[in-house]
Amino acid sequence: MFSTKNDSVTLEMIFRVPIEKVWQAWTDPRLLLLWFGSDPNGKGLKAELDVRPGGSFEITFRDSNNTEHTCFGVYSDVNKFSHLAFSWTWKSEPGVESSVTVELSSDGDNTRMHFRHADLGFSSAHDYQEGWKTTFQKLEKVLTNDRL
Secondary structure (H helix, E strand, O other): OEEEEOOEEEEEEEEOOOHHHHHHHHHOHHHHHHHOOOOOOOEEEEEEEOOOOOOEEEEEEEOOOOOEEEEEEEEEEEEOOOEEEEEEEEOOOOOOEEEEEEEEEEEOOEEEEEEEEEOOOOOOOOOHHHHHHHHHHHHHHHHOOOOO
16 A cells, blocks of 8 residues: 655555564665665665664665666664664755655564655655555565575
């Protein structure tokens, strides 16, 4: 389920894997590069994650048309297996900062993810609604792959 309200995008998904796998996909740079980025044929290039309150991240990925994107931010809240909150800025849009919250909960053998990207304002050229939708489709494929 996707919704856009004011200046935020909210998504709730259920993944048919244990919560530890979803957490790992968000916090292990090697795994994050397998799914991050909205282009279904894009490729993760580099991910540096210091997953702790006050720690920072920087992720670079390339679209299939060879356009590179880099986002970065600072983790404000980290609660292992249940909650991540961090700021979000594109290198291509300095000074335009938003915030992301990821909440995970177990639902039997499945994991429910509540995702919110807020404070988007009107300064960004990115289509966050469509971008996160296709990004999480890629995440679902990675999570259900036995290699994880």
